[in-house]
Amino acid sequence: MRRRQITPHRSLRRLVFRREALLQGIAVAILVDAALVWQGSQVLGGHSRVVEALLRLAGVAWEEGKELTLLPGVTVGLLSTSYLDYQAHPLYPWYCFGAATALAALAARYCPAPLRPLLWLGPLSLGITLFYLAAVSPTVPYNPEDFATIWYRGETYLWLILPWIFAMSFYALSVPWRLKATWLALLLLYSFLWSAIRLATALATFHYLGSLWMPLFYFVFGFLADFLYIVAFYSMAVDRAAGVLGKQQEAWR
Amino acid sequence: MSVEAMIVEAMLVAASQVIAVVVLLVVAAYTVRHLFFAQHRLFSSPRMDYTDLAGFHLPSVSVLIPMHNEAAVAEDILEALAEADYPHDPDRLEVILVDDHSTDGTGAILDEYAGRYPWIKVIHRRGGRRGKAAALSYGTREARGEILVMFDADYVPGKSLLKFLVAPFADPEIGAVMGRVVPHNVGTSLLSRLLDLERAGGYQIGQQARYSLGLIAQYGGTAGGVRRSALEAAGGWDPHALTEDTDLTLRLAIRGWKIAYVNRAECYEEVPETWESRRLQIERWAVGHTDCLHRHLGALLRSPYLTRREKWDGAFLLGVYLTAPLIALGWAATAILFFQGSSYLPVWTPFFLASTCCNALGNFASFFEIGSSVLLDGTGRRVRLLPLNVANSLFSTATVTVALGKYYASRVGGRRLGWSKTERHRNGNGNGNGNGNGNGPANGNGGSYANGRGLNHIKARAAAQGSGGE
Numbered sequence: 001m002r003r004r005q006i007t008p009h010r011s012l013r014r015l016v017f018r019r020e021a022l023l024q025g026i027a028v029a030i031l032v033d034a035a036l037v038w039q040g041s042q043v044l045g046g047h048s049r050v051v052e053a054l055l056r057l058a059g060v061a062w063e064e065g066k067e068l069t070l071l072p073g074v075t076v077g078l079l080s081t082s083y084l085d086y087q088a089h090p091l092y093p094w095y096c097f098g099a100a101t102a103l104a105a106l107a108a109r110y111c112p113a114p115l116r117p118l119l120w121l122g123p124l125s126l127g128i129t130l131f132y133l134a135a136v137s138p139t140v141p142y143n144p145e146d147f148a149t150i151w152y153r154g155e156t157y158l159w160l161i162l163p164w165i166f167a168m169s170f171y172a173l174s175v176p177w178r179l180k181a182t183w184l185a186l187l188l189l190y191s192f193l194w195s196a197i198r199l200a201t202a203l204a205t206f207h208y209l210g211s212l213w214m215p216l217f218y219f220v221f222g223f224l225a226d227f228l229y230i231v232a233f234y235s236m237a238v239d240r241a242a243g244v245l246g247k248q249q250e251a252w253r
Numbered sequence: 254m255s256v257e258a259m260i261v262e263a264m265l266v267a268a269s270q271v272i273a274v275v276v277l278l279v280v281a282a283y284t285v286r287h288l289f290f291a292q293h294r295l296f297s298s299p300r301m302d303y304t305d306l307a308g309f310h311l312p313s314v315s316v317l318i319p320m321h322n323e324a325a326v327a328e329d330i331l332e333a334l335a336e337a338d339y340p341h342d343p344d345r346l347e348v349i350l351v352d353d354h355s356t357d358g359t360g361a362i363l364d365e366y367a368g369r370y371p372w373i374k375v376i377h378r379r380g381g382r383r384g385k386a387a388a389l390s391y392g393t394r395e396a397r398g399e400i401l402v403m404f405d406a407d408y409v410p411g412k413s414l415l416k417f418l419v420a421p422f423a424d425p426e427i428g429a430v431m432g433r434v435v436p437h438n439v440g441t442s443l444l445s446r447l448l449d450l451e452r453a454g455g456y457q458i459g460q461q462a463r464y465s466l467g468l469i470a471q472y473g474g475t476a477g478g479v480r481r482s483a484l485e486a487a488g489g490w491d492p493h494a495l496t497e498d499t500d501l502t503l504r505l506a507i508r509g510w511k512i513a514y515v516n517r518a519e520c521y522e523e524v525p526e527t528w529e530s531r532r533l534q535i536e537r538w539a540v541g542h543t544d545c546l547h548r549h550l551g552a553l554l555r556s557p558y559l560t561r562r563e564k565w566d567g568a569f570l571l572g573v574y575l576t577a578p579l580i581a582l583g584w585a586a587t588a589i590l591f592f593q594g595s596s597y598l599p600v601w602t603p604f605f606l607a608s609t610c611c612n613a614l615g616n617f618a619s620f621f622e623i624g625s626s627v628l629l630d631g632t633g634r635r636v637r638l639l640p641l642n643v644a645n646s647l648f649s650t651a652t653v654t655v656a657l658g659k660y661y662a663s664r665v666g667g668r669r670l671g672w673s674k675t676e677r678h679r680n681g682n683g684n685g686n687g688n689g690n691g692n693g694p695a696n697g698n699g700g701s702y703a704n705g706r707g708l709n710h711i712k713a714r715a716a717a718q719g720s721g722g723e
Contacts, residue, residue, distance in 0.1 A: 011457065011516075011630040017296035112443055113528045117647045132592050141594035168288070169621050172296070173628070215591060228640055231620050235639035238624040242633030 015245065016174050025171025028184065029163035036159055040074030044152065047196050048076060054200035055081070060207045065145045070156045078152075081144045081203045084210035086133065093133060093212045097126045121224075125216040133212065140211045144203055147214060151202070151222070155195045158226055162187060165230065170237055175244045183237040190229060198225065266593050269586040276583030283576060286569055287618035290462035291625040300465040303421035304517055307413070310423040314339065314346050314415060314478070315398030319388035321353040323406035324362060326523070330409055331366045331373070339415040343372045346415075349396055352377045353388040385474075386497040390490040393481075402478040409437060409521040410476065417518035418478050428483030428510025429472040429501065431460065432518030439635075441526050446638055447645050448524040448531070453630060454623035457516065464514035468566040469506045469559075474498025476520035483510045496541025499571075503549040506567065509558030528648070535649055536656035539574040543657055546571040577653035619646075 036043065055062055065080035086093055101123040108116050129140065142150070166184050173180075202217035316334065320327060331348075339346055350367070352360045352375060363375040376395060378388065393401060400419050404410065414432060421427045433456045439449040464470040472479065474497060484490075487504040494500035502512060525531040553559070553567045620639055627636040 012628070013301075014298055015295050015628065112641075115641075115644050117651065118644055128588065136592070141592065165617065168292075169617075169624070172292075215588070218591065219588075224643075227617070228643055230617065231643060232640040234617075234620065234624060235636045238627055238636050238639075239633040242628050242631055242636070245628055246631040246633075 012245070016248070017172070018174055021174060022167075022172045024177070025167030025180070028171065028181070029167040032163040032184075032188070033160050036156075037071055037074060040071060040156070041076070043192070044070070044074065044076035044156070047192065047199075048079065050193070050196035051079060051200045051203070054197065055079070055203060058200070058204040058207075060204045062203075065148070068149055068152060070152060074156070076152055078145050078148045079203065081207050083144055083206040084208060086138065086210055086212075089210075092210055093126075093130050096209055096212055097123065097130050100126050118220075121220045122216060125219060126212055129212050129215050140214050142211075142214060144206050147202065147206070147218070148199065150218070151195075151199050154223065155191075155226075159188065159191060162191060162230070166234075169234060170241070173241050173245070174248065175241045179237075179240060179244065183233060183240075187230070187233045190233070191226070194225070194229060198222070262593070265589060266595070269589040269593075270595075272582055272586040273590060276579050276586070279576060279579055280583075283569065283573075284618040286566070287459075287622050290466075291458050291618070291622045293466060294458045294462040295625050295628065297465060299461050299516065301515075301517070303423065303513065303515070304417065306420040306423050307417045307517075308338075308420075310420050311340060311345060311416065312400050312419055312422055313344060313398045314400045314402055314419055315392075315396035315481075316346070316348040316402045316404065316415075317351065317389055317392040317396065318348065318404050318406055319351045319353050319385050319392065320355060320359050320363070320406045321383070321388075322355045322357040322359060324355075324357045324359045326407045327359055327362045328366075330404060330406060331363075331370075333409045333412075335370060336412055337410060337415050338412050341370075341372050346372050347396070347398060348373045349392045350375045351388040351392045353385075354378060354383055382492050384492065386490045386494050387492040389497065390492055393484070393490065396481070399481055400478050401481055401484065403475055404520070405475040405522075407523040408434075408475055411519045411521065414476070414518045414520055417515050418476075421513040421515065422478070422480055424511075424513075426511045427480065427513050428487075428505040428508075429477060429479040430513045430515060430518075431470060431472050431477040432514075432520050433457070433460070433516050434473065434476050434522045435519050436524040437521035438523050438526065443638075443641070444528060444531055444645075445524050445526050446635060447642055450623045450627070450635060450638065450642060451645070452522075452524070453626035453632070454619065457626035457629055458622045460514045461516050463566065464512075466562075467560075468563055469502065469570065470512045470514040471570065472498055472502045472505070472512055474501075476518070476522075479505075480510075483508075486510075494541060495537055495544060499542050499545045500548075503545055503553060503567070503571070506559060506563070507549065507552045507556045509556070531648075532652050535652045536659075539577070539653040539656045540660045542571070542574050543660060546575070574653050574657065577650045578657055580650055581654045 052062065060081055062079040062081045065078035067075050067077050069075050084092060104119045104123050108119055111119055132140070163184060166180075166187065170183065171180050198217070198221050202213070202221065205213045205217065318330065327350075331350075334348055335341075348370075350363045350373065352363055360375070360377055363373075367373045367375045374395065376391060378391060381387065381391070389403065400422050402415065402418060418430050418432050421430045434452055435456075436445060436449045436452055438445050440446065460470055477498070479501065483505055484501070487501065487508055487510070490497055491500050505512060525534055550568060550571055553571070554564050556564070559567070620642065623639060623642070624636060627633060
């Protein structure tokens with residue numbers, strides 16, 4: 001008992017899987033990682049130059065710090081900056097916390113509802129740090145150089161992972177090679193620049209406003225911000241890919 | 254620092270490390286599951302083994318629609334059922350409307366439709382236990398059909414839904430069938446757009462992949478059907494269940510009944526448009542689902558009818574809401590480790606990389622699921638909102654954590670949590686937060702719907718969204 005004609009879904013039943021597309025993604029991921037390891041010191045050196053330029057723009061003095069080895073043969077010279085001493089300015093943390101809370105409360109009135117929890121992450125992290133500074137220790141366990149160490153470690157691992165995330169999620173699709181390469185290149189470039197901007201902003205903030213802001217930059221402007229742009233790039237890439245796939249008749253089989 | 258303080262600190266750090274690793278492992282397990290589902294769904298032929306029977310296997314069907322203060326939406330679903338391409342022969346199709354303690358004029362609307370169509374029956378409940386499961390029990394007693402199909406009042410079934418939905422019942426092993434739910438009010442708010450993405454991922458990928466892989470597809474309580482004999486064998490509706498759908502899914506699966514998913518059987522749903530109604534909805538789902546975990550996990554793992562794979566995946570399915578408090582616990586542990594200085598240690602870097610950005614890898618898998626569903630549906634543009642779902646995830650994590658906190662507190666205190674009805678916005682008639690215990694105010698506050706809503710508008714929107722044309 002078979003119908004002569006089955007009305008198709010408007011949605012695709014499946015996508016065509018091409019083994020070579022996946023292999024292409026894996027090959028690109030290996031190549032990008034190899035290039036990052038091979039040219040890692042130069043890449044990170046470039047990252048440091050961008051951070052230096054931004055710190056100069058912000059009027060923050062720095063010194064050459066220790067050299068950090070991230071991977072075998074991959075090193076980066078850290079920038080040593082100072083941070084505001086709360087012993088000399090005991091009310092500064094409270095001012096910062098109060099101002100951030102007031103700003104978040106004000107912004108929450110105009111901000112779309114789903115973004116409000118993100119807004120409150122600021123006062124929350126400042127509040128927790130303030131509690132730590134008041135009740136546990138007068139300083140956080142890291143100086144700006146330590147923070148840069150953590151930052152470079154995390155970002156380097158992330159840059160190594162990114163091509164694999166794209167290989168698994170995007171390269172396996174039957175869309176033109178140029179589309180995949182373009183989006184991966186844009187993602188890596190953005191990741192590199194955005195990382196330098198955030199690190200410089202973090203160091204400048206510690207310099208002017210103190211270590212209270214360190215967890216905020218670590219948790220919210222660190223890995224969470226990384227995650228947000230990865231999802232954003234993925235969504236834009238999928239948007240393009242959906243347009244291409246919709247035109248492929250073979251995908252309807 | 255005193256010795257006692259040092260011991261306390263060491264214990265706190267050790268506990269945080271253990272919690273952090275456990276959270277990471279749990280999230281990693283869910284990550285693998287979601288990634289596998291998405292890849293399988295993208296590149297494997299979906300199981301559609303009963304689709305060809307649609308229109309040929311036409312058993313007697315009783316459609317049950319519990320309604321509590323549904324004046325704003327009642328007409329739409331009844332008009333849609335009148336247009337359905339299932340034979341409107343009273344011996345083949347009956348629609349039983351259970352007016353469950355309504356105070357907003359729902360009863361009068363239903364009576365009017367019953368007068369117009371001989372296949373519609375109305376039951377006015379004014380006494381007894383309230384709530385959806387109780388109303389369904391009542392309706393089931395009156396039903397004569399071999400197959401029971403359930404809808405919430407705010408759903409609008411597609412024209413061919415019934416024939417696609419009942420086709421799998423030609424197989425005597427099938428106990429329940431679930432259709433695909435597609436939001437029709439996308440565009441009325443940012444939240445409804447985000448929920449549209451979430452639903453697409455959940456049905457197009459999650460449900461279809463589970464069904465294709467021979468795992469337990471979930472009967473979702475609405476836009477789904479159950480074989481009457483299977484329902485009776487499983488003990489009927491549990492009036493105490495907050496999520497009677499998950500409860501029935503488990504009871505059927507444990508007893509060896511199969512549950513089919515039909516992606517082609519589309520039903521249009523009004524998703525919450527305000528964050529407050531979304532919060533109430535998540536709370537109910539989280540509590541009901543977790544309650545099912547406590548009641549059915551043991552029986553699920555012992556069931557002789559299920560394969561090991563089905564048992565494992567069933568356990569993952571039941572435990573899904575527990576990941577929210579776990580993630581919150583993971584964040585707390587991560588913060589403690591940060592302030593203790595562990596972030597500096599290279600050995601912890603990969604951990605922090607994975608867990609501090611709200612368990613990025615785990616979350617990315619669910620984003621990948623949504624992205625994959627968009628590729629299959631060919632609805633590219635809306636996927637640009639995907640980054641905002643990070644905020645939605647944070648909202649859900651916080652809501653579920655609080656809800657489960659209340660749930661476990663109530664368990665300790667020996668109390669039962671109540672049921673809250675989802676707010677309706679259609680026809681310029683937000684009918685308030687009827688709380689399922691009756692007396693939900695019909696505040697008619699205009700909601701967020703403009704003029705021109707209603708069935709035709711819903712169908713036009715659904716067609717424009719490209720979601721499975723009829």
